[in-house]
Amino acid sequence: MLPDKKKRIGVFFCHCGKNIAGGLNIEALIESSKQIQEVSYVVDNKFSCSEDGQVDIQKAIQEQKLDRIVVVACSPSLHLMTFQRCGEKAGIEPQFVDLIDIRKWTMHGSPQKIAPEKALEKSKKLIELAVKRMRLKRLIPMAEIKTEQSALVIGGGVAGLEAGLDLADKGYKVHIVERLPTIGGKMALLYKVFPTNDCAPCILAPKTAYANIHPNITLLTNSEVKSMGGYIGSFHVKIVQNPRYIEADKCTGCGECVEKCPVKVKDDVFSAGMGQRKAVYIPYDQAIPKKAVIDAQNCLYFRKGVCRLCEKQCPTNAINFGQKPKTVEIKVGAIIVATGFDEYNPTEKSEYGYGRYNNVITQFQLARLLDIDGPTKGQLLRPSDGKEPKRIVMIQCVGSRDVSTNPYCSNICCMYALKHAQIIKEMVLPEAEIYICFIDMRTVGKGFEEYYSRTREIGINFIRARPSEVIQDTETKDLSLKVEDPEIGRLLKLEAGLVVLSCATIPSSGTEQLSKTLGIKLDKDGFFKEMHPKLRPVETNVRGIYICGSDQGPKDIPNAIVQAKAAASCADTELRKNKIKLPQFIVNASKLKKGGR
Amino acid sequence: MEKEENNGEYIELAELDPDFKSEVMKHEDAKGLNACFACGTCTAGCPIHEIFPEYDPRKLAKMVKLGMREEVLTSPYIWYCTTCHNCEQHCPQNVKFFNILNVLKNMAAKKGYAPNAWVEQTKQIIKTGLVFTTDEALFKKRRSFSLPDLKLDGSKVKKIIKLTGIDKIKAQIKG
Ligand SMILES: Cc1cc2nc3c(=O)[nH]c(=O)nc-3n(C[C@H](O)[C@H](O)[C@H](O)COP(=O)(O)OP(=O)(O)OC[C@H]3O[C@@H](n4cnc5c(N)ncnc54)[C@H](O)[C@@H]3O)c2cc1C
Ligand code: SF4
Ligand code: SF4
Numbered sequence: 001m002l003p004d005k006k007k008r009i010g011v012f013f014c015h016c017g018k019n020i021a022g023g024l025n026i027e028a029l030i031e032s033s034k035q036i037q038e039v040s041y042v043v044d045n046k047f048s049c050s051e052d053g054q055v056d057i058q059k060a061i062q063e064q065k066l067d068r069i070v071v072v073a074c075s076p077s078l079h080l081m082t083f084q085r086c087g088e089k090a091g092i093e094p095q096f097v098d099l100i101d102i103r104k105w106t107m108h109g110s111p112q113k114i115a116p117e118k119a120l121e122k123s124k125k126l127i128e129l130a131v132k133r134m135r136l137k138r139l140i141p142m143a144e145i146k147t148e149q150s151a152l153v154i155g156g157g158v159a160g161l162e163a164g165l166d167l168a169d170k171g172y173k174v175h176i177v178e179r180l181p182t183i184g185g186k187m188a189l190l191y192k193v194f195p196t197n198d199c200a201p202c203i204l205a206p207k208t209a210y211a212n213i214h215p216n217i218t219l220l221t222n223s224e225v226k227s228m229g230g231y232i233g234s235f236h237v238k239i240v241q242n243p244r245y246i247e248a249d250k251c252t253g254c255g256e257c258v259e260k261c262p263v264k265v266k267d268d269v270f271s272a273g274m275g276q277r278k279a280v281y282i283p284y285d286q287a288i289p290k291k292a293v294i295d296a297q298n299c300l301y302f303r304k305g306v307c308r309l310c311e312k313q314c315p316t317n318a319i320n321f322g323q324k325p326k327t328v329e330i331k332v333g334a335i336i337v338a339t340g341f342d343e344y345n346p347t348e349k350s351e352y353g354y355g356r357y358n359n360v361i362t363q364f365q366l367a368r369l370l371d372i373d374g375p376t377k378g379q380l381l382r383p384s385d386g387k388e389p390k391r392i393v394m395i396q397c398v399g400s401r402d403v404s405t406n407p408y409c410s411n412i413c414c415m416y417a418l419k420h421a422q423i424i425k426e427m428v429l430p431e432a433e434i435y436i437c438f439i440d441m442r443t444v445g446k447g448f449e450e451y452y453s454r455t456r457e458i459g460i461n462f463i464r465a466r467p468s469e470v471i472q473d474t475e476t477k478d479l480s481l482k483v484e485d486p487e488i489g490r491l492l493k494l495e496a497g498l499v500v501l502s503c504a505t506i507p508s509s510g511t512e513q514l515s516k517t518l519g520i521k522l523d524k525d526g527f528f529k530e531m532h533p534k535l536r537p538v539e540t541n542v543r544g545i546y547i548c549g550s551d552q553g554p555k556d557i558p559n560a561i562v563q564a565k566a567a568a569s570c571a572d573t574e575l576r577k578n579k580i581k582l583p584q585f586i587v588n589a590s591k592l593k594k595g596g597r
Numbered sequence: 598m599e600k601e602e603n604n605g606e607y608i609e610l611a612e613l614d615p616d617f618k619s620e621v622m623k624h625e626d627a628k629g630l631n632a633c634f635a636c637g638t639c640t641a642g643c644p645i646h647e648i649f650p651e652y653d654p655r656k657l658a659k660m661v662k663l664g665m666r667e668e669v670l671t672s673p674y675i676w677y678c679t680t681c682h683n684c685e686q687h688c689p690q691n692v693k694f695f696n697i698l699n700v701l702k703n704m705a706a707k708k709g710y711a712p713n714a715w716v717e718q719t720k721q722i723i724k725t726g727l728v729f730t731t732d733e734a735l736f737k738k739r740r741s742f743s744l745p746d747l748k749l750d751g752s753k754v755k756k757i758i759k760l761t762g763i764d765k766i767k768a769q770i771k772g
Contacts, residue, residue, distance in 0.1 A: 351687055397636075397689065401690075402689035402690075403690055404689070439634060465637035465638075465640075466636040466637060466638040466641065466689070468638050468641040468683060469642060469687065482641050483637065483641045484637045484641050484646070486635075486637060486655070489656075490650060491640075491641070491646065491650065
């Protein structure tokens with residue numbers, strides 16, 4: 001502990017050009033600051049963060065023999081590090097450098113801007129408090145800890161896989177936790193992907209296959225994170241591995257059990273409700289790991305104690321009805337969260353009839369129907385009677401840009417509607433007429449505008465309007481809707497065999513729980529919140545935990561990949577230090593807490 | 598530059614009244630107008646638009662925003678609304694077009710643009726407190742169906758009219 005000698009505190013005012021000086025009397029603040037106890041030097045400069053500004057601060061520290069400083073300028077999340085580094089160069093311990101934000105009260109356009117007199121009054125108080133805090137502050141002892149050379153990735157979609165593979169290739173041990181029985185996420189189920197329309201599973205396979213055999217990667221499928229404790233460099237994580245009721249090391253994925261199983265149920269996850277699977281199943285052909293899994297909720301043995309046909313059939317005796325959930329405990333240096341998204345369930349937008357009318361489906365369901373390896377082998381047949389629809393109407397922004405559901409734009413729906421229209425027109429039902437009702441067409445990525453042009457060129461109809469409701473003919477199950485085409489100023493009545501809703505992208509179920517488990521924040525829409533929307537897009541409020549992909553906000557695959565690589569790079573930047581300094585109390589508290597949050 | 602002749606081919610900004618929008622939006626009920634992104638959901642669901650395409654909520658919203666005061670307030674169609682609230686129910690931006698329409702109707706009425714039938718009915722409500730009046734012929738008919746006589750009492754409504762000053766507005770109705 002420091003002896004209680006008199007402190008020499010310096011207060012530095014930044015004008016931030018006109019941002020601060022334009023909305024506040026700095027002279028008056030300088031005068032009042034000089035009166036505060038143990039303040040021995042007060043000065044202002046135009047831009048404290050500029051090279052000149054920093055040199056001035058360093059000179060003052062040395063000439064005035066200052067031992068603590070308070071910089072009165074802008075947000076600590078932006079510049080505290082700048083001034084700590086600046087002070088450290090002149091010999092001040094970083095903990096004794098503080099930055100307080102008064103700019104938010106003075107800057108043009110700031111949502112918190114207030115009148116100059118008010119700003120002056122509030123600034124005075126804030127400065128007094130900051131100086132007092134500096135005067136009384138004791139040095140917090142720091143501990144040096146070793147960073148585990150390993151990482152945990154939560155979510156095995158394309159984003160999680162990319163981040164995991166990057167880290168594994170850099171030499172870290174990586175655990176990928178996926179709650180479904182297979183990795184791959186939504187991308188594996190998309191059939192084709194814009195803007196090039198290549199086969200989604202084909203371009204995903206290099207990643208899933210590599211993750212499966214990478215010597216540095218451990219895949220934990222059917223698993224979820226239960227608790228987390230510790231700090232960057234040393235997170236303790238408990239993972240629950242739910243039973244497959246199949247011994248993974250024995251199962252060869254031959255599918256004999258599936259063949260024999262008498263129970264058929266709707267496949268809500270991998271066919272989006274458009275097809276069926278057995279009670280014992282392999283998610284799809286390219287599933288990784290390609291191992292069967294028993295769905296205990298529907299299995300006859302678990303429900304009624306009978307059957308066990310799969311057990312008799314299995315050539316390698318892999319079935320094990322006695323499997324129990326297993327807890328795995330790991331210690332990792334960093335965590336990357338890539339839990340992706342869910343498609344919004346449009347039942348609550350009852351005017352469009354989803355859930356009431358069989359021939360109203362979602363775009364994700366359409367993606368499954370179009371997939372030649374999907375539940376209908378690529379045939380586009382309407383659910384009510386298995387007939388080919390002659391006219392298809394797509395409705396954009398269902399549950400997006402809608403203040404009664406989700407106010408934000410879901411980013412990808414314009415593009416996937418164009419994609420599905422192209423696929424139907426060019427590959428599935430060339431005779432079908434397709435109408436897309438939209439509010440704004442957003443095609444801003446590289447090559448996306450050309451994609452839109454091509455969709456118009458092949459004869460897809462676009463109507464810049466949103467229908468008010470969908471009505472079903474009770475006999476034919478045909479649908480009809482009216483839209484006002486603003487280009488001609490007339491109401492159009494569209495009769496359709498199939499209506500497809502382009503539904504919002506929402507955070508995946510369980511996101512809120514995970515945010516509590518990990519102690520990371522959510523934004524107002526329920527996605528994980530980044531540290532700074534522009535400058536720190538993949539860091540979170542917990543150092544060492546990063547986010548990427550569509551759990552941070554709706555996005556397409558190219559952007560999910562960019563974020564995944566960024567997250568891996570951030571984790572690497574910290575882990576490669578091998579040792580980092582953390583406040584001793586954090587290390588202590590975490591020891592006491594043992595077992596985590 | 599010589600002034601180009603304009604015989605209604607285009608709208609000149611100088612003809613528009615930018616205060617119109619702010620005047621409308623001063624009313625609590627019309628605060629949502631700026632959020633409108635012209636998706637046309639209101640128009641698509643409007644039963645009146647179907648019969649009278651000239652009555653178009655999406656267009657009216659834009660006309661108010663542009664400041665087309667006279668066109669909007671003198672339009673006979675704003676009085677055709679059936680008050681079904683469809684536009685309000687399905688609007689993704691919570692614009693509440695139905696309420697904006699009420700603001701417009703009030704402004705039009707004050708200017709004396711309310712149609713005759715509407716004025717007559719208003720007069721009657723102010724006088725009797727009743728939307729429909731009854732007479733002996735009606736009672737006779739009811740009795741023939743063994744229905745009891747109606748006791749219609751408009752006094753409470755009349756009280757409300759006095760308290761809210763609706764009858765004062767009447768003074769400005771020229772119709
Ligand atoms: C109909 C449709 C069509 C699309 N078409 C295209 C296209 O053509 N081109 C394009 O670029 N993009 C397209 N997209 C977007 C694309 O699907 C996403 O960009 C991509 O899937 C994002 O990947 P992700 O890894 O972030 O999320 P996801 O694919 O959702 O993967 C997340 C993974 O995390 C797992 N998970 C979730 N929660 C947990 C948890 N708590 N614990 C463990 N695991 C968890 C999930 O099971 C899942 O496997 C489309 C989207 C839709 C809906
Ligand atoms: S025991 Fe269960 S999973 Fe196996 S075949 Fe019977 S129903 Fe299917
Ligand atoms: S529904 Fe709402 S947002 Fe859409 S045009 Fe009508 S008022 Fe505007």
